[in-house]
Amino acid sequence: MGALNYKHLHYFWVVAKTGSIGRASARLHVTAQTISGQLTLFEEILGHQLFDRVGRRLQLNDMGRMVLRYADDIFTLGGELEEAVRRGPGDRMLQLRVGVTDAVPKTMAYLLLEPAMQLPQGLRIICREGKPRQLLAELATHQLDIVIADSPLPANVEVRGFNHLLGECGLDFFAAPTLARQYRKGFPHSLDGAPFLLPGDDAAMRPRLLRWFDRIGIRPQIVGEFDDGALMKAFGEAGAGIFCAPQAVTARLKKQLAVQFLGTTNEVNEQFYAVSMERRLTHPAVVAIRSTARDKLFGTAHASA
Template identity: 70%
Template sequence: MASLNYKHLHYFWTVAKSGAVARAGERLHLTAQTISGQISLFEESLGYKLFKRVGRRLELNDEGRMVFDYAERIFSLGEELEEALRLRPGGRALQLRVGVADAVPKAIAYLLLESALAMPDPIRIICREGKLDVLLADLAIHKLDIIIADSPMPPNVDVRGYHHLLGECDTSFFATPELARRYRKDFPRSFDGAPFLMPGEDAAVRPRLLRWFEREKIRPQISGEFDDGALLLAFGDAGAGIFAAPSAIAAQIRKQYGLVEIGRTDAIREQFYAISVERRLTHPAVLAIQSAARGNLLVGSTGSTSEEPPARRKAAAVAGGRRS
């Protein structure tokens, strides 16, 4: 047998974890044809077939399982080495690779990450924004240290990971001064028929908003739906409708955009999580983020994901300011 080709071993390991060549190709940024060719060369060099096809999915055979067990240990050690080098004292700047789910407001992401920049040791933060499923794929192959998301680890993904609640806060409603004057009185009933900008289907807060509308017996006029929170904010700033945002960034929205906070409710809780491959967080910058989040966001119990009945929750109008 020729010397072991570790690049081929890594391709094999990624395919085995993904369960499909196409999915592995997406993670490795290679075509499925290239991956298949490299796997064939690897099997030829070993003298064994490593996969069997079951329907449209690849499964490991006995030899494949043995090779996979060794690959797991080899690449786990490699990841530990990378982590040790990245965290070593007295070396280059500490590096934190963060994935930010696109449903997380940019201001919330900064609110959580700014504590890492305040650490005494130099740090370099590398941020990637994208869909949660794409970021989870990068987390699985250790391209990311953590993901900041507005929902826990999804139960139906083939990625090993753990979610850690950073904090939660109330939800506030914002509009231009003109719209606020029209709809602030008798909040939230005044929202019935009001123009409203909804977050996209990937946002965890969307179904909570819809349930709240139903409970309050209000039917706003949905003027637009946006996957991109920054685009939603731009439409809100232009006066296209009222929109919801975490109360933790209410002061920033008022100051930066001159928008008015019409009201807020604790019936809709926005929660934010760090998702990692570790059961216990160990990265110094992530620990700093977790600690600071307790001051920047109101932390609740990890089990409090459902809204309480209206009798136990309140909505209140908020005195607003003028556009600067």
């Protein structure tokens, strides 16, 4: 492989972004023949084809998608460099690329990430939500700085990473006012037969919650299961059933939703982790997230109920 030519890389990037040589030609004000020739030369230098020719269309293949991810990072960083030069030395905005697994409640994700937004040098946050395996794969290829998850790195995932426990807390239970009045007295045994909204299979807390139900001898009527915690809360607010949430978000949840508190348990804990490729966290934003979570967010979780 020869030396990387960034002009070739830029032509490739614009073609990939616009979807065709013709549109890239119009954007770059360069003839289509020039772009086509430079693209072919770029593929020869890399020793790999980056597009599959489907009729008259170009479609990125697996190698092309990998190169595009690196090109995105390179040209995003180039844009940041231009902005930093305009703003002057010592005034560069930090960037944090964070993945949040879909089992983490969105309110919790915000509370965990909020301290990073308060850094004096400013922060540009790029936040992606998805399944754990997808996000961990992006972490392994350095597309993400950290992944916020409700469980540590699974042993069967081929990613060498490190788990940093941010904190843990018990669960609080909520319902619309009519259901809350009906089932608050005698909690938690009042939940026996009560309509209940259960977190989806990806939630690490789900099996612990079900074991707790079995241990205290109650069987709620499961009327819904939700991968999306925000959707579960919307159904709960509408009166479809009782739902639970981490104690650490109770104060904010009471302000956001027209629901009432039923009761709490510390026998079921929900945990939250920052998964990184570093054994020792060094990114200022991630350090702020961990410090605030340990010292304030989870330290005061019980008081909020």
